Amino acid sequence: MARAVFAFSRDLRLSDHAGLAAAARHGDVVAVHVVDPVSATRLRRSPRRAAYYCAAVASLDAALRERGSRLIVRRGNPGPVLRALARAVGAGVIGWSCGYDAKSLRRDRDLQSALEEAGLRALPVHDAPAVPPEDSAAGHRGGDGYRAFVPYHALWRTLLPPGDAGSATFAPVEIASEPLPIPEEFGSQLAPDEPVGETAARAKLTAFLAGPALQYGVARNVPAAGETSRLAAALSFGTIAAREVVRATCYRNTDPFLLVEERTSLKLYLRSLAQRDFFLQLAWYNESLAEEPLQSKMRGFGFARTHQHLDAWRSGRTGYPLIDAGIRELRATGWMHPRVRAIAASFLCFDLGIDWRVGRDEWDHYLTEDEPALAAGNWQWVAGVGADLAAYPRIYNPLKQARRFDPAAAYVRRWLPELAALPDAAILDPVLGRRQRQMQLPLFGGLSYPEPVVDHETVARAFLERYAREVRAAAPS
Numbered sequence: 326m327a328r329a330v331f332a333f334s335r336d337l338r339l340s341d342h343a344g345l346a347a348a349a350r351h352g353d354v355v356a357v358h359v360v361d362p363v364s365a366t367r368l369r370r371s372p373r374r375a376a377y378y379c380a381a382v383a384s385l386d387a388a389l390r391e392r393g394s395r396l397i398v399r400r401g402n403p404g405p406v407l408r409a410l411a412r413a414v415g416a417g418v419i420g421w422s423c424g425y426d427a428k429s430l431r432r433d434r435d436l437q438s439a440l441e442e443a444g445l446r447a448l449p450v451h452d453a454p455a456v457p458p459e460d461s462a463a464g465h466r467g468g469d470g471y472r473a474f475v476p477y478h479a480l481w482r483t484l485l486p487p488g489d490a491g492s493a494t495f496a497p498v499e500i501a502s503e504p505l506p507i508p509e510e511f512g513s514q515l516a517p518d519e520p521v522g523e524t525a526a527r528a529k530l531t532a533f534l535a536g537p538a539l540q541y542g543v544a545r546n547v548p549a550a551g552e553t554s555r556l557a558a559a560l561s562f563g564t565i566a567a568r569e570v571v572r573a574t575c576y577r578n579t580d581p582f583l584l585v586e587e588r589t590s591l592k593l594y595l596r597s598l599a600q601r602d603f604f605l606q607l608a609w610y611n612e613s614l615a616e617e618p619l620q621s622k623m624r625g626f627g628f629a630r631t632h633q634h635l636d637a638w639r640s641g642r643t644g645y646p647l648i649d650a651g652i653r654e655l656r657a658t659g660w661m662h663p664r665v666r667a668i669a670a671s672f673l674c675f676d677l678g679i680d681w682r683v684g685r686d687e688w689d690h691y692l693t694e695d696e697p698a699l700a701a702g703n704w705q706w707v708a709g710v711g712a713d714l715a716a717y718p719r720i721y722n723p724l725k726q727a728r729r730f731d732p733a734a735a736y737v738r739r740w741l742p743e744l745a746a747l748p749d750a751a752i753l754d755p756v757l758g759r760r761q762r763q764m765q766l767p768l769f770g771g772l773s774y775p776e777p778v779v780d781h782e783t784v785a786r787a788f789l790e791r792y793a794r795e796v797r798a799a800a801p802s
């Protein structure tokens with residue numbers, strides 16, 4: 326019987342798996358996972374990420390064992406490792422799922438050359454996005470992808486993903502495997518804080534669609550109200566297919582008893598999934614996205630690499646409660662609410678004038694999800710150097726945002742216990758807050774919440790003036 330090797334990477338599941346299904350068309354599948362230097366570096370960066378990943382690999386191995394097979398683990402450069410393995414098991418085809426960030430793209434190219442030079446058939450397949458980049462790019466701008474989300478989204482809605490990609494038969498495995506990865510290998514002492522793997526991810530999606538998804542329109546903006554899906558880590562390690570999430574959401578929307586607002590919420594959730602595909606295709610067609618602004622006019626813009634208050638931002642001590650709550654949520658849980666991410670990132674880029682790459686790299690040490698392409702795309706977007714083509718950057722006012730999206734200060738109280746006893750108004754207004762804290766000092770001893778490190782109105786105006794000057798100077802005359 327013919328055999329094909331399939332090398333799992335950030336696609337750690339068996340069902341609805343485009344790459345696995347493609348490999349299975351060439352024979353019984355030998356399931357392999359290579360812990361390569363690119364992924365090992367990213368896992369070493371975030372202990373929560375390492376814990377989540379190891380649990381996802383273990384869950385995949387268990388699922389394979391239920392099917393009479395198991396995962397063969399190797400460590401090293403994928404090219405030589407997979408070449409040797411294909412020879413050992415008698416396979417002529419090696420499949421894997423494409424990566425989208427620059428380092429993964431380079432690794433995949435090297436792998437393809439190494440395999441083809443050895444006379445093996447390389448089979449890279451798009452699995453992570455619900456709609457593969459080439460499907461959306463066909464016929465657009467010479468086939469090199471979208472740079473603006475609005476037209477992309479209009480097209481995406483017409484390209485909803487096909488049904489389940491199909492199943493695979495696995496070969497019995499007679500060769501030895503290296504040990505499964507464990508968190509300690511990446512310097513992590515943590516265990517995941519939630520069940521991990523395909524079954525757990527599907528259960529999370531089902532629970533989300535049964536209730537919280539119907540209020541997603543509010544939950545994605547109001548951090549203390551409802552729940553977003555929290556599927557970022559599962560999607561990034563591929564324990565669930567984006568195709569499945571999209572299909573299940575569309576199916577949910579066929580319920581005739583839904584209210585108009587509930588349907589709107591489901592559409593907004595689909596829009597978020599489209600955003601994911603948008604940034605994946607953006608990275609696919611713009612390999613320098615990780616390091617270079619997409620907008621050429623912004624490539625020489627003078628963002629700073631440091632600032633006297635950078636450490637205050639890093640540690641959640643800027644004196645702006647909503648921002649500090651977000652950073653502390655991230656550090657405590659490996660996740661930050663999406664709207665707060667945008668506000669905290671805007672503060673770094675515009676109030677402190679710091680380069681978006683500094684913020685992206687800082688958060689990378691804490692995030693559980695492993696999506697460098699989405700991190701770069703979103704940070705560039707917020708910093709006004711990427712796919713958002715507005716003439717001026719959108720600078721969020723952290724106090725107005727707090728009044729609008731956390732009016733009862735419930736989110737701030739959850740993450741800043743030192744402010745929990747203050748009245749809402751004192752949390753939302755730093756001047757009043759300062760007075761209240763001074764009055765409470767005798768009661769609570771050294772209340773340590775800081776003053777705002779900068780005056781938002783002043784620094785935001787100064788940034789905009791500089792932005793206008795530099796962009797005018799860079800424009801062709």
Ligand SMILES: Cc1cc2nc3c(=O)[nH]c(=O)nc-3n(C[C@H](O)[C@H](O)[C@H](O)COP(=O)(O)OP(=O)(O)OC[C@H]3O[C@@H](n4cnc5c(N)ncnc54)[C@H](O)[C@@H]3O)c2cc1C
Pocket residue numbers: 545553554555556557558560561597598600601602604661662663664666667670692694695696697699700701703704707
């Ligand atoms: C400055 C900044 C940095 C970000 N960095 C990352 C990152 O490193 N990794 C990451 O996965 N997301 C990132 N995002 C996007 C978004 O905030 C997270 O995907 C979302 O908060 C994850 O929570 P959730 O799973 O509950 O999302 P939900 O709101 O439930 O959305 C469902 C899924 O849709 C996708 N999605 C949602 N919003 C976006 C978006 N704006 N762009 C792309 N995909 C989206 C994600 O895969 C998400 O899991 C960033 C956003 C900002 C503003």
